[in-house]
Amino acid sequence: MTPERAAYATMWEESRGRFHDEAPSETRTPFQRDRDRIVHCSAFRRLGHKTQVFISPEGDHIRTRLTHSLEVAQIARSIARALGADEDLTEAIALAHDLGHTPFGHVGEDALDEIMQPFGGFDHNDQALRILTRLEMRYPTHPGLNLTWEALEGVVKHNGPVRDDPLPLTLSEVNAGFDLEVGTHAGLEAQIAAISDDIAYNHHDMDDGLRARLFTIGQVREAVPHVDAAFASVDRDYVDLPRPVRIAEAVRRLIGEMVADVLAEARRRLAEAKPENAAALRAAGRQMVAFSAGMAGREKSLKAFLFANMYRAPAVNEERADGMRIIGELFRYYLNKPHRLPEIWRDACAGPFDATTARTVADYIAGMTDRFAHRQYKHLFAGTTRLRLS
Structure with a gap:
């Protein structure tokens, strides 16, 4: 059964269309087609051998950009269903959000941006748009995947309005012919994808760091109080769990707490703003999907720990x-x-x-x-x- 969409959801029936006109599908909505095109494209497959944190990881269980994107999509789809957003558009944006990443994680982007400064720099978000509109070659009549306006807008603005002046190269070119309204917030679906990315990478990076033994459970518990509370609750409920299971259960609970917080805060903001439709939500002037102040502080503390003990660890x-x-x-x-x-x-x-x-x-x-x-x-x-x- 398809869940009912809220009035402020992005309605596929009202899509602004595609760069190149196409006949509609008899079996799929436009946003389902967007998602499917992303899953079938070459850039998506390559994410399976691109780093999330570790470079060419030897361990079979360490996450890649592909597994991360799938995890983000799973969290995003769950939140979208609970808030009455369009699940297919949410999933499409979540699956596409990392397409522009280079090899070797963020270090690859830093290297390319530095060396490309005489030629306009390099940004992975702009590169994702470049892949979607220029570099993927799958159709005889045009380059790119020819996604809907709403999917492209979501990829471009999932982290909020774009304030860059000048705009990144590809965004400037695309925006000139297909106005993505870069100065406004994106629709609900893109906001969900963005916060799902935060939820996924914080906790899954912690999981990978513990698996790689870059730090211990004791170290992260001592430094991050809400992580300590999660492990304490696991230890109260279960005795002598194997280490991998203990970590997995703590991570599951931490993700669940964040999702619950996001849902409560988003519902509060939506009730306060009362957007009548997707356009009103975009024009509201603030994010509708966000952490509460308390959870934002907890997320910041975990990020700070991971930065010091994982992203800047000597081995990394x-x-x-x-x-x-x-x-x-x-x-x-x-x-x-x-x-x-x-x-x-x-x-x-x-x-x-x-x-x-x-x-x-x-x-x-x-x-x-x-x-x-x-x-x-x-x-x-x-x-x-x-x-x-x-």
Whole structure:
């Protein structure tokens, strides 16, 4: 049974359409088609070999961008159902939110952004839009996946209004022909996807950090009071649980607490604002889906612990340095020798050191998986002096 949508949900019947006109499907709504197109695209499959935190993790249980995206989608769909949002649009945005990430996690983005500064920089959110509208090639008549306005708006604005001046390159181009109203808040579905991302990565990164033994249960309990309370409740209910089960149960309870808090706070804000439809919700001037003040403080404390003990742990920092070097070397090589790119990329290049060539090289490298980037690096530089730009 399809749950009833709230008045302020994004209605697929009222979609603003797609960049390129298409005949409607007889069996799927526009937002179901958006979700399906994302799941079937090449960039989504590549997320299975892209890092969440660890670079090319050896452990089979460590999360990748793909598993993270699926976890975000699961949490988002649950919240969407409880709030009466469109579940399919929510899921589509959640599944697409990390498509623009480079190999080697955030370090890859940092490296590309630094080296692309003379050519407009690099941003993973803008790269996701670039993939969805430019780089995926699956149709004979146009590039991109031809998603709905609502799906593109959600991907672009899931973290809130875009205040950048100037706008990132791809967003500027897309927005000129398909106004995404970048200065307003996104619809309810994108807001749900964004907070589900926060819920997922905080607790699943903690889980991965404990699995990798970057820190102990005792250390995180001592530093983060609400995590301590979760483990204490598990220990009261169960005696002598195996360590992996104990961690999993604590994480499950922590996620449940955050979801419950989000639902209560969102319902409070929605009742206060009384948006009559999706347009009124976008124009409300504030986020409708958010943590309460108390939960926001608890989330901040967990983030601070993870930053100090995981994202900047010595072992992770060593991998970060390796990732920065690999991305930098590959970019310099292909910027200097664009004729060495695969044909589909080579044809878009104007010549060495050209801005169009630089963006094409960035697109190519950003699409690499961790292991492919490693292989390319070894193939190009094994036994040679590293290339530097003069």
